[in-house]
Amino acid sequence: MKKVWLLLVTISLFGLLAACSSNEDSAKMSTEESESASDSAEFATEEAKSVEADVEQESAKEDTAAPNNRMIIHQARISTSVKDLEKAQHNMELKVKKYDGYIVESNVYMESDETSTGNMVVRIPEKHFETFLSEAEEEVAKVLEKNVTGQDVTEQYVDLSSRVKSKRAVEERLLAFMKDAEKTEDLLKISTDLAKVQEEIEVLVGKINYLKNQTSFSTIELTMNESRVIIPEIDNKDLNTWEKTKKQFITSTNSLLSIGSGIIVFLVGNLPVLVLLAVIAALVVWGIKRRKIKE
Numbered sequence: 001m002k003k004v005w006l007l008l009v010t011i012s013l014f015g016l017l018a019a020c021s022s023n024e025d026s027a028k029m030s031t032e033e034s035e036s037a038s039d040s041a042e043f044a045t046e047e048a049k050s051v052e053a054d055v056e057q058e059s060a061k062e063d064t065a066a067p068n069n070r071m072i073i074h075q076a077r078i079s080t081s082v083k084d085l086e087k088a089q090h091n092m093e094l095k096v097k098k099y100d101g102y103i104v105e106s107n108v109y110m111e112s113d114e115t116s117t118g119n120m121v122v123r124i125p126e127k128h129f130e131t132f133l134s135e136a137e138e139e140v141a142k143v144l145e146k147n148v149t150g151q152d153v154t155e156q157y158v159d160l161s162s163r164v165k166s167k168r169a170v171e172e173r174l175l176a177f178m179k180d181a182e183k184t185e186d187l188l189k190i191s192t193d194l195a196k197v198q199e200e201i202e203v204l205v206g207k208i209n210y211l212k213n214q215t216s217f218s219t220i221e222l223t224m225n226e227s228r229v230i231i232p233e234i235d236n237k238d239l240n241t242w243e244k245t246k247k248q249f250i251t252s253t254n255s256l257l258s259i260g261s262g263i264i265v266f267l268v269g270n271l272p273v274l275v276l277l278a279v280i281a282a283l284v285v286w287g288i289k290r291r292k293i294k295e
Contacts, residue, residue: 071211073151074129074218080140085118085226091139092120092222099128101217118224129218136222144225153211160208167201 082088085108096103101124109117124132137143174194181187267274 070152071154071157071215072126073153073211073214074126075149075151076129076133076218076220077145077147077223078133078136078143078220079145079223080137080225081142081144082140082224082226085116085224088139088224088226089118089120092122092136095132095135095139096122096124099124099132101125101128101132104219114227116226118222118226120222120224122220122222123217124220126216126218129220132220136220140224153215157208157211157215160204160211164201164204164208167197167204170197171201 089106089108093103101122103120103122105119105121107119109119111117133148137146171194174190174197178187178190178194181190
């Protein structure tokens with residue numbers, strides 16, 4: 001009986017040892033697999049960075065020589081004096097359409113009855129820049145101020161293009177790694193790196209498009225000043241001679257009638273007093289004459 005118990009205990013110990021060993025091996029394999037997944041994702045990222053560096057070096061070698069077509073952003077500001085502002089603005093609008101340009105802004109300011117100013121901001125295709133300026137100057141009476149500037153952005157454009165090229169290569173490599181990835185952790189890591197690269201590409205492409213727009217169209221600001229001499233007109237309202245004569249005649253007649261009416265009112269209204277005064281005056285005169293006769 002004791003031998004049977006010893007045998008059972010021995011079998012149980014061997015079972016426990018086997019289970020522990022199995023768990024350790026499973027944990028070890030899980031750790032190794034996790035490390036393998038992490039190493040795979042890190043390898044993909046490092047490989048992508050390596051590709052980006054190689055492409056940038058190749059692009060730098062290709063772009064060492066300056067391109068034949070320089071990319072210049074031209075801007076011009078012209079202040080002029082015109083005889084007729086409305087006509088000058090109309091002619092400028094026709095010239096903008098003639099050269100396939102467009103008007104960004106157009107304003108007119110009436111500073112006083114004698115002075116008005118028009119301001120136009122137009123964009124003209126680069127190939128017509130010089131021609132448009134020459135014809136614009138012919139339309140005005142006098143050029144008061146002219147300022148033309150040019151900014152060379154060729155190197156900036158080349159640098160952006162090179163960076164986009166390298167980012168595109170990284171994007172392609174990450175997409176290839178994503179197709180081959182089997183682990184979820186690898187997919188998450190690679191997709192995060194891919195989203196970041198694609199966002200950088202969008203920013204760079206936006207800057208490139210902006211430079212293309214600025215160099216393909218030149219910006220011209222036109223200021224046109226009109227000064228007019230105002231000649232006063234004859235005011236017919238102040239020259240109504242006949243009307244004024246009739247008015248004055250009626251006014252004078254009314255004044256005379258008013259005076260006559262006042263005299264009549266005074267005499268009739270004070271007639272008793274006047275009669276009494278007249279009697280007294282007559283008696284005084286009679287008394288004086290009588291005294292003279294006696295003397």
